[in-house]
Amino acid sequence: MQNSDQPIAQALPSHGVSLGEAFRVWLRVAALSFGGPAGQIAVMHRILVEEKRWISESRFLHALNYCMLLPGPEAQQLATYVGWLMHRTLGGIMAGGLFILPGIVAIMGLSWIYALYGKIGIVAALFFGLKAAVLAIVLEAVVRIGKRALKNRILIGIAAAAFVAIFFLDAPFPLIILAAGLIGFFGGRAGLPQFQAGNHGNDAQDNDNLLGEHLPAHASPNMGRSVRVAAIWLTLWLVPVLALVLILGRDYVFSQIAIFFSKMAMVTFGGAYAVLAYVAQQAVETYGWLQPGEMLDGLGMAETTPGPLIMVLQFVGFMAAFRDAGALPPLLAGTLGGLLATWVTFAPCFLWIFLGAPYIEVLRGNRALSGALSAITAAVVGVILNLAIWFGIHTIFGNVQAVEWGPFSLDAPVWESVNGWALLLSGAAILAMFRFHVGMLPTLAATSIAGLVLYWTGVIA
Template identity: 60%
Template sequence: MSETLEKGFAPAEAGAHGVPLSEAVRVWARIAALSFGGPAGQIAVMHRILVDEKRWIGEHRFLHALNYCMLLPGPEAHQLAIYIGWLMHRTAGGLIAGALFVLPGFLSILALSYVYALFGNVPFIEGLFFGLKAAVLAVVLQAVFRIGNRALKNTAMLVIAGAAFVAIFFFRVPFPLIIAVAALVGFIAGRSGSPMFRLGGGHKAGTGRILEDKDSLLGEETPHTQANLTASLKSSALLAALWLLPVAALWISLGPDNVFTKIAVFFSQMAVVTFGGAYAVLAYVAQEAVQNFGWLRPGEMLDGLGMAETTPGPLIMVVQFVGFMGAYRAPGALDPLVAATLAAMLTSWVTFLPSFLWIFLGAPFIEKLRGNPALTGAMSAITAAVVGVILNLAIWLALHVLFREVDERAFGPLAVEVPRLASIDLASLALTALAVIGLFRLKVSVVATLAVCAAGGIVWTLLTGSVAT
């Protein structure tokens, strides 16, 4: 390994900001353990600890990093942890912060996946996930309103969101194609100077007095943040190899039809196109995992969402459950649990490793991206399209949560899922209504809403002895 690459991976001396790497490890572990509530909650936890409490980084620099992460595919909270870890202790700090951020969630979902695969037909477990499905539907509906209020500020954004919804709901247009078209439209409009394609400002992560960058321990400048094309390309090439070589090895050794190869290729593709957060891409993942690959049944995707919502870490970790169940049902010569465990690890590897690549490659050049009107226009259009995609996810979830039977009907080139009204599940409807009231009216936290609905599902199942399928 070259001297440049070694320097890139060496931790910064504590004297640069006075924070030893050992202390940073403890802080990142604490943040990881508290990272519930989706990206907004995770970002708020990082802001409270890193900006307000530890004063490691200033407000402007925190938001600067966040805005860059929001331009990238993948979970922005995870990437923000990597970015700040890199700012503090170079690449070693970024690797540690990013790994610790996903570790608690990985272990939690893996344990729940074992329980689900082995004891999923136990009434208590069935009731737990029956209640979680209703709560997840309400959480997704909340995401539609929250993101829509922020993104759909004018007619152009409304049109893009509506077109994205029609494309994916009625015509089954692939999610990556929708994102690509929206980005192209926004790029052209932004470059032309259209005022309707400007982002509406950054995320407001905290309140109170703003900690200026010069007052933070990190300060305004750190030598290793200066753009160094050679070092960035070398470290990024290593990360790209760690990501893609295992995928290529699986393709060559097992063939394209093996479940491990399909998992590696599919979720590697998802890592490149997951703009707009997990809710946007989950509609596409659910569609492919259920209808194309047959890894899951519709209700099981909702169960996985319930797991991800109730455990720490990025919501996109639900894909770990998808890979687990896919290999569990097609283990080949392996023991089903061994195959499922390996698939969960593989899914997480190809999902989260690219986030390190995007940060280490692009972070040194972040200043060059600020204020670019064409890039801003592209991201505005993508965000608007994401609203339409999430609305599709909300409707898809509602159909499979509230009704026991759903038919697919074709009208020429259109394909629409239509519920059988007589199959409505009143218990699920009641739990969903309770979750909606809690989230929208009473402003109850997501975790509390999930807990109440899970308890309701357990009670209902134990009393009646059955749940919806």
């Protein structure tokens, strides 16, 4: 019996989590990845750090800070990073790929329905209750991460400044992260204790995780490996783009989709909302892919289905090819156009992680870098709080209005547009999770069922 068990024991990584078990967990993370980056990061934090204890708080935040600096959806890249840490490149592809798979399937199905039948109000009604639970999950993430990350007044001040900058001053997200990083870098380099890792979460619970705090063998940076990674992922990303341009020409719809969304993949710092206005303008005015207002319909799909909000680009690619199908059947062309937009959007995300993560991992003990990432962690708390408030306003209120006061501006809720049922479900979800410590899944299930009941009884349209 001992001999038959030996090969299995040797096949398991040192942390003891098999690839099959990881697959099931990442599939669960993907299925629950609602609510934009704040909600998705909250779900991952809850499952990976609190429940499974796969990775420590400080390592989770270290990885998150790096992903926040990259173009593209930070939550999907964070999943790829942790998957890579746990099970090498295959684990990263599995975690990152599964993270977007439910969104790909959902957006594609909804795009078909939209193209054939027009607006689909049932989708918003279907996920009405789900949004209430997501709001509670996001708020819980702010509290959990804030308690662990904001261990002194300087870090609290950075978090507050980041919130004010992004919520009231509409400061660019990359500028906020850069400013926080510079403050932390010089503070850490000067040896200020407020910026050292031990002051924001490196406690006993941090050491109680399966991955441990050591550097895995595959995470050691190697120039030869870096060159191979860059060559492989640049080929996978750009060769299809070049092939389409050479075979079909630059003016063909598939070539336009490949080039345009490859450019977008390079500049999506700060999440989907940083570029959606530009994408909408280009898709309507320059390319004629969408009709005015249709971008909001696509965004509604992305907001109410699992996966990153940037998945809305699949809807844009679908409609572009559907309306300019050429010799192909329109639905087939739309499907290919949507998948092409998704591919050139997410292929670079794997490149950024597999190329850069080893260097970020080996620098975890660097005092200046630790200080920079400590400050970025604090700023991220402020940014997530901003996202939580934004998500809450748009969940509970039907309309917002721009309010300006000197240099300050914000989208304030129109109080007359409050949705009483949304407010009631959100309050119940928050009470359940914070007061009675009800789990994430039961809360999601209860609010989803409540939303469906309200729809079936005609209370909500």
